[in-house]
Amino acid sequence: MQGISTSSILLQVDILKGLNKRQQEAVQATEGPVLILAGAGSGKTRALTHRIAYLIFEKNISPRHILSVTFTNKAADVMKQRINALLQNPKSQIISSNQILNSKVSKLEKSVSLPWLGTFHSICVKMLRLKADDEYVKRDFVIYDEQDSLRAIKKAMADLGISAKDYNPRAIRAFISGAKSELLEPSEYQKYALDVMQKVTAKVFVRYEQILQKSNALDFDDLILKTVKSLQKNRAFRDYFTSLFRYILVDEYQDTNHAQYMFLKILAQKHKNIFVIGDDWQSIYSFRGAKFQNILDFKKDYSRAKVIYLEENYRSTTAILESAQAVIKKNELRSDKNLFTARAGGAPVSLISASSKEDEIEFILDEIESVGSGEGRELKDFVILYRTNAQSRAFEELLVRRKVPYRIYGGLRFYERKEVKDILSYLSLLKNSFDLMALSRIINVPVRGIGEVTLQRILALGDAEARRQIPKYRAFADLLDELRLNIKNKRPDEIIENVIHKTGYKKFLSDGSPESETRLENIEELKVAASNYENLDRFLEAVALVADIDNYNENNNILTLMTIHAAKGMEFPVVFITGLEEGLFPHANSMSDQFELEEERRLFYVGMTRAMHRLYIGYSKIRVMYGRLEPQIPSRFIAELPEKHLDIIEI
Secondary structure, X not given: OOOOOOOHHHHHHHHHOOOOXXXXXXXXXXXXXXXXXXXXXXXHHHHHHHHHHHHHHOOOOOHHHEEEEEOOHHHHHHHHHXXXXXXXXXXXXXXXXXXXXXXXXXXXXXXXXXXXXXXXXXXXXXXXXXXXXXXXXXXXXXXXXXXXXXXXXXXXXXXXXXXOOOOOHHHHHHHHHHHXXXXXXXXXXXXHOOOHHHHHHHHHHHHHHHHHHHOOEEEHHHHHHHHHHHHHHOHHHHHHHHHHOOEEEEOOHHHOOHHHHHHHHHHOOOOOOEEEEEOHHHOOOHHHOOOOXXXXXXXXXXXXXXXXXXXXXXXXXXXXXXXXXXHHOOOOOXXXXXXXXXXXXXXXXXXEEEOOHHHHHHHHHHHHHHHHHHHOOOHHHEEEEEOOHHHHHHHHHHHHHHOOOEEEEOOOOHHHOHHHHXXXXXXXXXXXXXXXXXXXXXXXOOOOOXXXXXXXXXXXXXXXXXXXXXXXXXXXXXXXXXXXXXXXXOOHHHHXXXXXXXXXXXXXXXXXXXXHHHHHHHHHHHHHHHOOOOOHHHHHHHHHHOOHHHHOOOOOOXXXXXXXXXXXXXXXXXXXXXXXXOEEOOEHXXXXXXXXXXXXXXXXXXXXXXXXXXXXXXXXXXXXXXXXXXXXXXXXXXXXXXXHXXXXXXX
């Protein structure tokens, strides 16, 4: 990239403007390994984005040599927007995520205007699409989401005669996912299979991989595993990317699992300019394989690493921050930080001591109305957080009765709805005739008289021409061929329109019921989403990588409900955390294990530090458990809150 004509000194002043001394230090420490231990609300995303701008302007680093990785599409989009605002230069403009997905690979490879910025999974997809094609992966692969993966697991079990009644397919899928996050392939996993469940999983794992390979498909875990395997065993692949990525920046490093850790370690081995930022106090994803020890061990991996602490909190008031910090410091395994804020005082933390769950819920909804009216706040300023998804049901019932608009995050995703998934399966099959899960899903939707026996005969034949020898399949294959003829110069939304008419799917849905109207509306919404993409490949890829929380829109004036896990990285003026009872929070499964108990405490800390102005913490003295009213013990975390910041509300 050519140097920018504006004065270097002026650019440096602009980039560093508004940053505190520690943030400026983080931005300017460009060479060698750097670890940023950042407290909640301390402006870590700001430091990270300003660092990218500093590399481009002050160090004249071509954006194509910069890799920035985070964990959610939403976080990546926020970073892109902030970098755009910083750069304000056509030569350095960061394009949108949709444009990235629409870019042809040749343009992506040659572009000097585009830093590699996205989630681990999206970055790995781009790397594999660009330079794969070896024994580990073919670059025209399809991506299986959670539903597709589970269907493949069930098929593998059926092929092996393993009953889903005896062994839970979701549990087997979780075991396989855990193995892949440790970079274990089927042959390696078999060595570690000791108990009955593990041995059954090992058998299913082998058959599951065969189904994926036959379908030319990768599941979500494969995206990272296959990239790491290619980096380890394909020298050309490794040399290309270790040379390309001269500067690597990683957000939320405490959430990395072993596969992600190895991905970063290999990529950084040549230049060693790796900048990681995170907060071990907010590590809450061990159930996904995350190892927060990675951030604590960074100095062991990079002995010359520079360590910088970001401890000034810009989000919460003193009462909220000191309360949260008092709780987290009860953990033994953690880094030492002392957070502070210039937002002195603030309303005390309200502790709701309710006679029953119903009273707790009634009070919370009344308080939202009262505070909203008294402080001029809108519904979007409030969030209700809980430990488990099941806790949302009781809130929903009352919200519906009160006619309060709300949205729950973490429920059924739009792209998982049956009618949407059906159309996506048609689209996937048009691009990849080997996609067995897509084929089995829609071969008889609408009904074509193809029964289970015929379907299994079809699936057993890997070659599309061989399948045509089965009479009932031939007409379906001809239909797909006709649809494929219309793909080349059509936009994804036009292809969807063609599919729903040619297949009879629109007529199939149009039975006049209220449900059919909703399903047709969902298809129309899918077309709207598809219209943002220039080609079908990029649309299917984007859909496979989307998460429910990516659809969160802070401008929608509705009440938000979500688990604390889903709320990480977000902030709200007013936060309610409900259900602080022993066995519920901390969860019963964690109470006998010190490591898991500390993670529960970190989860509570994350929930508390989402609050900007007001924080409410509630528990019920009586709750229905296993069909019976049971007295509840207040969570041990409540006793860890400093009394000077508490306002106890008995209801």
